[in-house]
């Protein structure tokens with residue numbers, strides 16, 4: 608593909624709610640399926656750290672950041688098809704990384720679709736591992752003993768476990784997703800042992816965030832949640848390092864449908880405990 612010069616009227620601006628329809632439209636044209644609500648959530652985590660690119664007054668690119676304490680996440684990186692290889696993506700990424708520096712967050716992480724990998728590599732991002740998307744058929748189970756709907760108080764109870772699993776405090780993101788999800792389930796006897804949330808997307812019901820203190824809890828939560836998937840497939844995203852999750856998903860006849868590349872920039876990321884992580888919250892936020 609011929610490489611062009613940077614458009615002379617390229618402007619990088621803070622992403623605002625008024626830009627979201629144009630960003631969603633650009634993503635739809637690429638076959639991505641985030642909703643306006645998904646984007647609004649990410650924007651709400653970091654209103655000063657999400658950016659759009661404008662050319663001729665039109666939105667032609669986007670990038671978001673979500674900062675935790677020790678590391679942050681980059682997401683929603685896209686440039687409109689007809690303007691690629693003109694350094695718009697790299698200008699957006701530079702802006703995002705500058706935001707990390709400004710906020711003194713030493714590590715940026717992300718889950719890259721294949722077209723993004725060369726761009727990230729050109730900035731010194733390094734591969735952490737593959738991140739898999741597992742899909743499975745729903746089956747109707749309406750009785751998994753000891754499992755029930757989670758309340759906001761249950762979410763509070765599980766935050767310490769989540770921090771161990773994820774490696775950082777993402778209570779802000781989980782609190783928002785809890786309100787946004789279609790369902791969330793807990794272990795009745797001890798809600799601090801795990802949680803699974805589920806929300807409908809254009810490609811099925813995403814089960815995540817999903818964390819559990821042990822494999823038995825995880826199996827109960829997953830089977831209960833699958834029973835609430837009304838149509839289409841259920842799916843879960845996990846880094847390949849999550850061995851317990853792979854065993855569980857295989858046993859429930861889930862299969863890998865696509866693979867992204869988890870990468871980092873800056874200091875090596877502080878690790879969580881991947882054996883407690885059974886499903887990421889979202890590609891854009893980890």
Ligand SMILES: CC(C)(COP(=O)(O)OP(=O)(O)OC[C@H]1O[C@@H](n2cnc3c(N)ncnc32)[C@H](O)[C@@H]1OP(=O)(O)O)[C@@H](O)C(=O)NCCC(=O)NCCS
Nearest residue numbers: 685686691692693694695696697719720722723725726729
């Ligand atoms: C990835 C994406 C954002 C890159 O945007 P872009 O504006 O085309 O990227 P840039 O022009 O700034 O590229 C910067 C550098 O990245 C590398 N790069 C970018 N696209 C590349 C490609 N298709 N092949 C090889 N290298 C590439 C090159 O080193 C390039 O520098 P150069 O053009 O001077 O050689 C764009 O291709 C895109 O939107 N893809 C679809 C969505 C997607 O997959 N996003 C990644 C999600 S994680």
